[in-house]
Amino acid sequence: MSDDPLDDRIIREREFRRRVNVDLSDVVVPERSGDEEERREELAAAVDEALGNVFDPFEQASGDEPGAIQEDGSVPLAPERDIVTEVAVEGERRVNWLLMVAMILVYSAIGIQAGIALSPYLAMAVLLILAAVGFALGERWVPERNMALLGVTWVIIAMKVLYGLAIELNRWDYIGVESLGVLLLFLVAVNVLASYRHDHDAIAAQSTLVLLAIGSTAGSVLGEIGVAVMILVATLLMHGLALHRQSGNLAALGVAASNLWIGMHAITGGFEIGSLKILSLESPLLLFLLLMAVTGINAAMAARFAREDNWFSKAFKALGLGEPGLWGVSISLGMVGALLTVAASREEMGYALGMVSFLGAAFGGSYLSVRGVESRRVAIPLLG
Known part of the structure; x- marks a missing residue:
């Protein structure tokens, strides 16, 4: 009987060793080093849909890009457009936009000079004629593919002339500040209709920016609350149009402009x-x-349109700074x-x-x- 405890201990030790001594030599474990390497390459090549392609000055070319020249002088993957075509196309596009901006500035200056130098009735006639010419040229050229941008430019000029005329009417004491606000709101509505008439975002953008400007000057009549309400209304209009x-x-534009405003x-x-007062939001x-x-x-809105093309991304691309996504560029400007x-x-x-x-x-x-x-999953932590 004295040997029983010893025997039991030996038996238990053997049972324990038998349980833990598992032979795994016959189990085949597939190697995953190749899969992991491919996964790592995929992650490295993936593009952040929110931020887009941002220029990295320290990035080394892989040699697989379209148009990349190999060491032996060969080009395995030809670019979509050769360098001459690329320079011609992009250069023409940039020149067109620069001419558009220059025309708008020049004719805006002409309108301002006419309002200052001429008598009220003569200036009114000149500005109305200039606006009528702008609308007529827009109707004539916007439907034509090669002249569409020039036609849109003239429509924008015509609307700017009308906005300027409304401000001049107030400066000439023909209308008060309240009437000026009503007239500008009416012109904004006309501007929106013109944007749908010619189906172009640049015309619509002008109307929303003018509405933000009207909101800023609403303090002359409505005070700080009026300014805040008008900025909110302008933001809603801009995003509603979008x-x-x-x-x-x-x-x-709505994301960037509203926060900047x-x-x-x-x-x-x-x-x-002039007679318009821009109030500071002090409350x-x-x-x-x-x-x-x-x-x-x-x-x-930035999340909703994150994958859409936009002017800001194209501007960054034209400057050689990559092509950031709508979310990244608009939120950056808004921040x-x-x-x-x-x-x-x-x-x-x-x-x-x-x-x-809250911003974060x-x-x-x-x-x-x-x-x-x-x-x-995003909303619950934020609202909770």
């Missing part, structure tokens, strides 16, 4: 342009609520305006941190949505 027209151009009102102490609560509302709208708002309140640390926290949450959630995270 949704209706499915336009990435207007969406990107709020930042301008927050950082400046207010100023005057902390009003400024915070406006920034929250506009930021939420902008974050949603400039938002940070101006934060800088205006930098002395109140808690208030400024609240703004930064809104734009961070928008980024995750673009990267494929479900909207519900």
Whole structure:
């Protein structure tokens, strides 16, 4: 009986060794080094849909790009367009846009000079004739493919002349500030109709930017609350047009311009342009609520149109800085305006941190949505 405990201990040790001594020599484990390498290459080559292709000065060419010349002088993959065609096409496009901007500036200056130098009735006649000529040339040239940009330019010039005429009527004391606001809103409606008539985003963009300017001057009559409401209405109009027209151009412009506009009102102490008074948004609560509302709208719109083409991305590409996505370029420009708002309140640390926290949450959630995270997973932590 005295040997039983010893025997039991030996038996238990043998049983334990038998259980843990598992022979895995016959188990075949497939090697995954190749798969891991391919996966690593795929991740390296993947493009962030939100940020797009951003120029990296330290990136080394792989040699697989279209038009890349190998060491032996061969070109395995020919480019879509040779360098001569590329320079000609891109150069012509840039010249066209530069001429468009130059024409708008020149004729705007002519309109201003006519309003200052001529008598009111003569200036009114000249400006109306110039606007009529612009609309007529737009009707004539926009339908033609090769002349469409020139026709759009003339429509934009015509609308700018009418906006200038409305301001001159106020300067000549023919209409008051209230009537000026109503007239400008009517012209904005005409501008929107013209954009649909000729189906071009540049004309629509002008109307929304003018509406933002009207919102800035609403302080002359409606005070700070009027300015905030008009900026919000202008933002909604711009994004509404973007949704209706499915336009990435207007969406990107709305995201960038609205936040920049709020930042301008927050950082400046207010100023005057003639009889129009630009108020500073000094009420902390009003400024915070406006920034929250506009930021939420902008974050949603940037996520909605993240994969669409837009003017800002094309401008970066033309400058040789890559081709950032709509989300990246519009949010970056919008953050400039938002940070101006934060800088205006930098002395109140808690208030400024609240703004930064909300901006980070809104734009961070928008980024995750673009990267494929479900909207519900993004919204629950933010709303909770």
